[in-house]
Amino acid sequence: MAEMIKEPIENYGLSSKDRKKTLFSKIGIVGCGKEGSKIATVAATAGIEVVFLEISDDRIQQAFDRIGSELDMRIATWGLTESEKKTILGRIKGTLTFAAFKNCDFVIEAVRYDDNGERSLNHRKEIFHELENILAEDAIIATNASSVVITELASELKYKERCVCLHFVMMQPQSRILEIVRGLYTSDSCYNKVCQFAKLIGYDFVTVEESAGLISNRLFFILLNEACAILQEGLTTPIEIDSIIKVGLGQRQGVFCMADQMGIEKIVPQMEDLYKEFGSLKYKPSPLLLRLNRAKRWGVSTRIGFYEYDEEGNRIINENEKK
Structure with missing residues (x-):
């Protein structure tokens, strides 16, 4: 009788031992406010496990x-089913500790803005240090930002080459494009992996050099300032200006609607940073924006900005519009 051939069962996929981990099988998000929630939703919809860190239950x-x-909004527009919603939510978990990021191969910092519309640079550096202590050497650490230079965030880390900036452009609800920024230390391998991530979640991307405001915010703030100037001159109303933006220029939303969604309290300090960085008056916040900010008329979050909103964040249509 011929000798029986014996082969290890692991080779037939019945064990996960020695099996190579799939890239981006699990990602982490530090901070799950408006921006972090959007990133978590997009990633989980693409089949990726997500764990996000917050400061309280x-x-x-x-x-x-x-x-x-x-x-639920996607379900209402026939873009999703109830069972798909449950599946997506099943891929997302919340945590109160950095230790939960241990097995992540990609973590994105997306901490909330404070009451002054700012995100502390020192706090974000502390987050990067915490992540470096937890993650594997080849895991990517990213920030979702348009105003912070990634080189500065990575400068004090041991493995600087795995740090990168990616900015989810969120001025439009349906925006599906990323700005990817390589820092001074960012390796080709790290950059290429982030490009793969963008493709995996179905996003287009553009590569941008380190610069305050990147592309999206610089263009938007100039348009917003000009719209505010037109409004202050009394030429027409906010709704008419937004109509020109949507119908005449082919945008999904008007400039004032976008500003209310972004939050005036976030826009003003970012514009002031751009003004300090470049010294150009085109970035200096309009007096109208400053007035709204001082009055805490920040947009959707406070239910009043350029427009008024109900408790669910829907714009209240006035009587003149109904006619």
């Missing part, structure tokens, strides 16, 4: 409520 629940509302 209440904040974790708020994030899940926000994500659930976004998915």
Whole structure:
């Protein structure tokens, strides 16, 4: 009788031992406010496991409520089913500790803005240090930002080459494009992996050199300032200006609607940073924006900005528009 051939069962895929981990099988997000929730939703929809860090159980629940509302809107427009919603939510988990990021191969910092519309640079550096202590050497650490230079965030880390900036352009609800910024230390391998991530979640991307405001914000702020100037001159109303933007220029939303969604309290300090960086008056916040900011008329978050909004964030249509 011929000798029986014996082969290790692992070779037939019945064990995960020695099996190579799939890139971006699990990602982490630090901060799950408006921006972090959008990233979590997009990634989970693409089949990626997501774990996000928040500072309290209440904040974790708020994030899940926000994500659930976004998915409910897709269901209402026939873009999603209830079972698909459950599957997506099943891929997302909240945590209160950095230790939960241990097995992630990609973590994105997306901390919330404070009451002054700013995100502390020192706090973000601390987050990068925390992540470096937890993650594997080849795991990518990214920031979702348009105003912070990634080189500065990575400068004090041991493995600087795995740091990168990616900015999810969120001025439009349906925006599906990323600005990817290589820092001074960012390796080709890190950059190429982030490009793969963009493709994996179905996003287009553009590569941008390190610069305050990148492309999207610089263009938007100039348009917003000019719209404010037209409004202050009394030429027409906000709704008419937004109509020109949408119908005449082919945009999905008007400039004032976008500003209210972004938050005036975030826009003003970013514009002031650009003004300091470049010294150009085109970036100096309009007096109208400054007035709205001082009055805390920040847009959707406070239910009043250029327009008024109901509790669910829908714009209130006035009587003149109805006619």
